[in-house]
Amino acid sequence: MRDDSGFAEDVWLLPGSDVRMYGIPFTNRSTIIRLKSGGLWVHSPGVPTDGLFEAVDALGPVEYLIAPNKIHSLGIEPWKTRYPKAAVWLSPEFNKRHPTIKGDGIIGTDAPIPWQDEIDFHIFKGSSFLDEVIFFHKASRSLLVTDLIQKHDPEVQSWFWWCVKKLVGVLGKEGGTARDLRKTFRDKSAARQSRDQIMSWDFDNLIICHGQCLRGGAKASVQDAFAWLGPTASPA
Numbered sequence: 001m002r003d004d005s006g007f008a009e010d011v012w013l014l015p016g017s018d019v020r021m022y023g024i025p026f027t028n029r030s031t032i033i034r035l036k037s038g039g040l041w042v043h044s045p046g047v048p049t050d051g052l053f054e055a056v057d058a059l060g061p062v063e064y065l066i067a068p069n070k071i072h073s074l075g076i077e078p079w080k081t082r083y084p085k086a087a088v089w090l091s092p093e094f095n096k097r098h099p100t101i102k103g104d105g106i107i108g109t110d111a112p113i114p115w116q117d118e119i120d121f122h123i124f125k126g127s128s129f130l131d132e133v134i135f136f137h138k139a140s141r142s143l144l145v146t147d148l149i150q151k152h153d154p155e156v157q158s159w160f161w162w163c164v165k166k167l168v169g170v171l172g173k174e175g176g177t178a179r180d181l182r183k184t185f186r187d188k189s190a191a192r193q194s195r196d197q198i199m200s201w202d203f204d205n206l207i208i209c210h211g212q213c214l215r216g217g218a219k220a221s222v223q224d225a226f227a228w229l230g231p232t233a234s235p236a
């Protein structure tokens, strides 16, 4: 498989087709985690590319398709068509934006989450726009973030997009939450609580959909990415 596919044991990164949001070009990726059952948990399935499904099939049967926020929707239906037995789990507000895409479960309701023993989750609060679910794969100590943290690769940007992404705050290792997205967090107190919940997890790696992932040392980087929320709560 392409990209730095073998990110950790039982964790693979899948490069997807580039996407545009509000005209801004983004690289995009999905992540596959093999659960103890042998089944595959697919985070943010993207638009299928040539040979993608064959590569996935070599890893095991697809058990779950995860829509981590209401924006990342493009791959859900083609993956469900290819893997009809896979259970689709949607972010809390996904169906408000995509009422015709049916899920088998909504994350954050009372429904038991079948993979939670291996992959914990938290719905990041405080935004009037984004309903992002953050995940923590315990075995690989990896945090999975979709849009809330972006670190676009400076080496592949045109001069123009390098400048735009620098100004927006999503370029390279200093990247974090885009400045326009920060403005949607009207409830900063709720966002700080979410940030603190995430920081309480024992992660060391960061997997993101847009930009460069981090192997090791991710906690300090995530802390920096949320600096706009102010200091972390002091331990009691």
Ligand SMILES: [Fe+2]
Pocket (backbone or CB within 6 Å): 071, 072, 146, 147, 209, 210
């Ligand atoms: Fe995105």
